[in-house]
Amino acid sequence: MDKWLIKRTSKDPGGGSPNNASQIKRIKHVVLDNSVASTMTTTVTSNISCENNAATSSTSSVITIDDSRATSSSTTITISHNSDDCSSIATSTLHIDTESDASTSIKQATATSETTGKRQRIFKESYIQFGFKCTVLNFEQRPQCVICSEVSANESMKPAKLKRHLETKHPQLKNKDESYFKRLATKLTTQQVDFQKYTTVNQKALQASFEVSFLIAKNKKPHNIGETLILPAAMKIVSIMQGEKYANVLKTIPLSSDTVHRRINLLADDIKIQLIDHVKESPYYAIQLDESTDVANVAQLLIFIRYRYENDICEDLLFCQGLKGRTTGEAIFNAVNTFFELHDIKWEYCVSVCTDGAAALTGSKTGFKAKVTEIAPHVGFVHCMIHREALAAKHLQPDVNKVLEQVVTIINFIKARALNSRLFKIMCREMGSEYENLLLHTEVRWLSRGKILRRVFDLKDEIRIFLLEREPKLAEYFLNENWLATVGYLSDIFEKLNDLNLSLQGKSTNVLILANKIKAFCKKISLWIDEISAENYEMFACLEKFSEENNIKLEEEIKTKIMMHLTNLKQDLEIRFPDTSYGDQWIINPFTCDLNTVKMNLKEKEQLIDLMSDESLRSIFKTTDLSKFWIMTEKNYPLLFKTSLLKLLPFASTYLCETAFSTLTAVKTKYRSRLNVEPDLRVPVSDNISPRINILTASVQSQGSH
Incomplete structure (x- = not known):
C-alpha cells in the first residue's frame, strides 16, 4: 500500500459573528476518485476557527482515497467551508504527497462540508453489495448505480432505498455477489477516466480544426485543401520527424471540406458579432459602399464601416450581400437599411457615406443618396477622391489625346498579335535592349499608362525598326520629333499622376490629408508651367532626355500644347476638389495653426489655446497617430475631440471596397462560383478583429475526422 503524507493548512479571509462564534464547521468527507482497485482510509484531525477567536474546536474528517493506475506524486485539494457563524468563506487546502514505486495520479478531488445542524449522509463501502459506488456532485457525495449509471440524491444513501433500486430496476441481478458489482464499478470508473482523456484529445483536435480553417480562409484557399493537402502534408512531416504513432494522432483533426466550411462560417459570425458590438459602442460611424459583379454575374454590394473603438479609429467590413435583380438606388438602400435594422445600428449616428459617384448611389431623386437623406438629412456624402483624380487624369485635349490613341494602336499591333509579339521579343533580345516586351494597354488598366508610355519611349528605336518591316505607315510616327516629344511628355505626366493616385490609396486615410495632397499637386503644376516657359524640362525626365540626346529645342507649338494641358489639368483638379477643408487644418496640427483661420466658436478656441500650451501633449503629438492623439484629448478637451472625430471619421475613398473586390475575385473563382462569399471574404479582410477560437x-x- 502507498504511503500517504497529508498536510493541512487553513485560512479564513473574513470575520464572523461574535454570538455564533462557537459554531464550528466540520469537514465531513473528501473523496479522491481514481479507480476502485485499492482503497485506503485515513483520518485527519483539523482545527477551524473564526477570526474573532470566540471559540476553537477540533473535528475529525475522513479522507477516502481510491488509488489505482496513479501517475502523479502529489496533489492539492482546496475545500471551502460555509457557516452561519462566519460572514465569509474559510478555505482549507490539503497537500497530499505520495511515495510509491509507481507514480500516482488523482483524477478528481471533491470535498463536502456542512454546518452544525445540517445532516449529510456518508457513503459506506458496504453499499457496493447493492450495486452502488460513490460519486461526488456539487461537493456532495451521491450513490451511483454501477449497472445503469444513475446518480441518486444524497438522501437516498440508505441501504433500504439502494436495495429497492436494485430489486426494482435490476431484478435479474439482485442475487449477484459483491465481487460482481465491484467489477462493474471498476469498469464504470475506467470508462469515465477514458472519456475524460478522449474529450481532452478531441478538444485539442477541435481547436486545431478551427485554427487550420482560419488559415485557409485567411489565405483565400478552397475548403477542400484541408483534407487534400494540409492534413496529409502535416501527417507526412510528423511521421518523418517524430514517427507514425504521433502522425496518427493528427487523423482525429476534422478537416473535411464541409467541416472547414462550417468552421469558416462560425469564425466569420464571431468576427461579425464583435464588430457589431464595437460599432454600437462608438458615438459615431461612417461607411463606404460600392457594388460590382462577380464571376457568377451576381451583383455584390460591399460596405465598410469606420468607427471609434477604445483608443483608435478602426475600419472593417460591415457586410457583403448579393443583390437580386436591378441594382437601383432603392435596392441598395433597402439592403443597407435592412441590415441596420436587424442589428440595431442607428442612422442618426452616421456622419458620412463615401461612394464612387455612380448614378445609382448619388442620384438626387431615386438614388441611394436620396433615400438616405429622407431619413437622415444630416449625413454627408463624399465622392471617392481617388476616382475624382482618375477622372481628371483621363481628361485630355484633342491633339494630345490623338497622340495617345496612336501609341495604343502601335502597342496593340505588336502586343496583341502572338506572332508579332514573339518576333519583336527576339529582335529586342538580339539588339541587347533593356526590355523585350511592350506592356499591353487597356482602358481598365489606366493606372499603368505612365509605365506603358515609358516602355514605348524606351524602345522607340526597336519599335521603329520592327514597324519598318511590318507596318511602315505606323513607323512614320517615330520619325516625327514633335510626336516623340509629346510621347515623352505624356509618359512623364502620367507617371506623376500615377504617383499621386497611389499616394491617395491606403487604409486609415481621411479627407483632410488627401485634400492637402491634391492642393500640393496643383501647386506643383503651377511651378511646372513656369519652368516650361523658361525652357527648363528637368521635372519631365523623358522629355528632357529626348531634347538633350537629339540636341533639339522644342518648338513653340509643343511647348504651348504642354502648357495648355497642364493648365487644363490644374483647373479640372480644382473644380473636382474644392477647398472645403479651410478652417479645419488645426486638426492636422493643432500646435502650428493660426487661430484667425480656424472655424470655431469661443469655447472651442479657448480649449485649443489650452491644448497648444500643453507641452506634454506637444511631445506626444510628434510620435502618435493622428486619430489616437485626438482620442487622447477626449477627457480634457471634449469639444475639440468631438469636432476632430467628426472630421476624421468620414472615408476619403472607396479604397477598401476596391481591395475587397480583388479579394473576392480570388475567393470566388469559376471553380467556386456557387460559394456564399461573405464568410470567406470577411475573414481575410478583417485585420482589426480576430475570432475567439x-x-x-x-x-x-x-x-472525429471524416
Whole structure:
C-alpha cells in the first residue's frame, strides 16, 4: 500500500459573528476518485476557527482515497467551508504527497462540508453489495448505480432505498455477489477516466480544426485543401520527424471540406458579432459602399464601416450581400437599411457615406443618396477622391489625346498579335535592349499608362525598326520629333499622376490629408508651367532626355500644347476638389495653426489655446497617430475631440471596397462560383478583429475526422 503524507493548512479571509462564534464547521468527507482497485482510509484531525477567536474546536474528517493506475506524486485539494457563524468563506487546502514505486495520479478531488445542524449522509463501502459506488456532485457525495449509471440524491444513501433500486430496476441481478458489482464499478470508473482523456484529445483536435480553417480562409484557399493537402502534408512531416504513432494522432483533426466550411462560417459570425458590438459602442460611424459583379454575374454590394473603438479609429467590413435583380438606388438602400435594422445600428449616428459617384448611389431623386437623406438629412456624402483624380487624369485635349490613341494602336499591333509579339521579343533580345516586351494597354488598366508610355519611349528605336518591316505607315510616327516629344511628355505626366493616385490609396486615410495632397499637386503644376516657359524640362525626365540626346529645342507649338494641358489639368483638379477643408487644418496640427483661420466658436478656441500650451501633449503629438492623439484629448478637451472625430471619421475613398473586390475575385473563382462569399471574404479582410477560437471550440460539439 502507498504511503500517504497529508498536510493541512487553513485560512479564513473574513470575520464572523461574535454570538455564533462557537459554531464550528466540520469537514465531513473528501473523496479522491481514481479507480476502485485499492482503497485506503485515513483520518485527519483539523482545527477551524473564526477570526474573532470566540471559540476553537477540533473535528475529525475522513479522507477516502481510491488509488489505482496513479501517475502523479502529489496533489492539492482546496475545500471551502460555509457557516452561519462566519460572514465569509474559510478555505482549507490539503497537500497530499505520495511515495510509491509507481507514480500516482488523482483524477478528481471533491470535498463536502456542512454546518452544525445540517445532516449529510456518508457513503459506506458496504453499499457496493447493492450495486452502488460513490460519486461526488456539487461537493456532495451521491450513490451511483454501477449497472445503469444513475446518480441518486444524497438522501437516498440508505441501504433500504439502494436495495429497492436494485430489486426494482435490476431484478435479474439482485442475487449477484459483491465481487460482481465491484467489477462493474471498476469498469464504470475506467470508462469515465477514458472519456475524460478522449474529450481532452478531441478538444485539442477541435481547436486545431478551427485554427487550420482560419488559415485557409485567411489565405483565400478552397475548403477542400484541408483534407487534400494540409492534413496529409502535416501527417507526412510528423511521421518523418517524430514517427507514425504521433502522425496518427493528427487523423482525429476534422478537416473535411464541409467541416472547414462550417468552421469558416462560425469564425466569420464571431468576427461579425464583435464588430457589431464595437460599432454600437462608438458615438459615431461612417461607411463606404460600392457594388460590382462577380464571376457568377451576381451583383455584390460591399460596405465598410469606420468607427471609434477604445483608443483608435478602426475600419472593417460591415457586410457583403448579393443583390437580386436591378441594382437601383432603392435596392441598395433597402439592403443597407435592412441590415441596420436587424442589428440595431442607428442612422442618426452616421456622419458620412463615401461612394464612387455612380448614378445609382448619388442620384438626387431615386438614388441611394436620396433615400438616405429622407431619413437622415444630416449625413454627408463624399465622392471617392481617388476616382475624382482618375477622372481628371483621363481628361485630355484633342491633339494630345490623338497622340495617345496612336501609341495604343502601335502597342496593340505588336502586343496583341502572338506572332508579332514573339518576333519583336527576339529582335529586342538580339539588339541587347533593356526590355523585350511592350506592356499591353487597356482602358481598365489606366493606372499603368505612365509605365506603358515609358516602355514605348524606351524602345522607340526597336519599335521603329520592327514597324519598318511590318507596318511602315505606323513607323512614320517615330520619325516625327514633335510626336516623340509629346510621347515623352505624356509618359512623364502620367507617371506623376500615377504617383499621386497611389499616394491617395491606403487604409486609415481621411479627407483632410488627401485634400492637402491634391492642393500640393496643383501647386506643383503651377511651378511646372513656369519652368516650361523658361525652357527648363528637368521635372519631365523623358522629355528632357529626348531634347538633350537629339540636341533639339522644342518648338513653340509643343511647348504651348504642354502648357495648355497642364493648365487644363490644374483647373479640372480644382473644380473636382474644392477647398472645403479651410478652417479645419488645426486638426492636422493643432500646435502650428493660426487661430484667425480656424472655424470655431469661443469655447472651442479657448480649449485649443489650452491644448497648444500643453507641452506634454506637444511631445506626444510628434510620435502618435493622428486619430489616437485626438482620442487622447477626449477627457480634457471634449469639444475639440468631438469636432476632430467628426472630421476624421468620414472615408476619403472607396479604397477598401476596391481591395475587397480583388479579394473576392480570388475567393470566388469559376471553380467556386456557387460559394456564399461573405464568410470567406470577411475573414481575410478583417485585420482589426480576430475570432475567439477558444470560445468557439468550447461551444462546438467534437467530431472525429471524416
